[in-house]
Amino acid sequence: MIPLSWYLILAAALFCVGLYGVLARRNAVALLMSLELMLNAVNINLVAFWRFQAPASTGGLMFTVVVLAVAAAEAAVGLALILSIYRQRQTVVAEDVDQMKG
Amino acid sequence: MTAPQIAFLVAAVGTLGSALLVVTVRNLFHAALWLVVTLFGVAVVFALLEADFLVVAQVALYIGAIAILIIFAVMLTQNIMQTAAAQANRQWVLSAVVAVVFFLGLWLILRQLPGFSQLPAGSVPSDSLPRLGQAMVAPDQFVLPFEVASVLLVAAMVGSILVARDK
Numbered sequence: 001m002i003p004l005s006w007y008l009i010l011a012a013a014l015f016c017v018g019l020y021g022v023l024a025r026r027n028a029v030a031l032l033m034s035l036e037l038m039l040n041a042v043n044i045n046l047v048a049f050w051r052f053q054a055p056a057s058t059g060g061l062m063f064t065v066v067v068l069a070v071a072a073a074e075a076a077v078g079l080a081l082i083l084s085i086y087r088q089r090q091t092v093v094a095e096d097v098d099q100m101k102g
Numbered sequence: 103m104t105a106p107q108i109a110f111l112v113a114a115v116g117t118l119g120s121a122l123l124v125v126t127v128r129n130l131f132h133a134a135l136w137l138v139v140t141l142f143g144v145a146v147v148f149a150l151l152e153a154d155f156l157v158v159a160q161v162a163l164y165i166g167a168i169a170i171l172i173i174f175a176v177m178l179t180q181n182i183m184q185t186a187a188a189q190a191n192r193q194w195v196l197s198a199v200v201a202v203v204f205f206l207g208l209w210l211i212l213r214q215l216p217g218f219s220q221l222p223a224g225s226v227p228s229d230s231l232p233r234l235g236q237a238m239v240a241p242d243q244f245v246l247p248f249e250v251a252s253v254l255l256v257a258a259m260v261g262s263i264l265v266a267r268d269k
Binding site: 001002003004005006007008009010012013014015016017018019020021023024025026027029030032033034036037040043044047048050051052053055056058059061062064065066068069070071072073074075076077079080081082083084086087092095 | 147164218
């Protein structure tokens, strides 16, 4: 059998890989991809805790399904914003979009 | 070492390896394809956790919808960012340090968690899928989050059409 710690360490490592991507990537589409990695790490944690603590309830699964729906909405809106920025400013580099920087 | 453990280790190494490629590879299209491999690895982990519905949802929603959406965005914006240009910003060393420190911190906190190395408590009931479907529409359970998620998806769809529209 697989202990809980394996899942938690995998999720933590996946989250930190996503964190590195969000901090270090320049392309806005790559930022969104890294964000998806972080959301997946959170989902692994949620499903692991559901399986190990309360497999008879449906709450843990429902929580993960809601995270999936929010991730889909976030990807759609984020990519629409990137396409709009690309049309108006001809760039997808996150640090070049600094119009609102103080 | 048992068969599920070997399957988990293969899935974990595949997931983490392809995730590292997603955040480091130069060609963004390749990064999107590695993202598909990562998402598939997560689906295998869900299968090992016996969450049947989420395995299907992961493959259909993440690989089938979100990954395709990202590949579309990569192709629509590709010519602007040549693969020869730097893909990481100046603070990438600092970012790597932050990520590693964050992982070590998480590991130290997780180690103190009660039941950190426990084995699965019970078994998943065989009717968990119909029960999940009923819980989603039962008024005393999760009908409100279910409807809120539907409204959120509609709002995101209308909003993204409005934002991305060619004026």
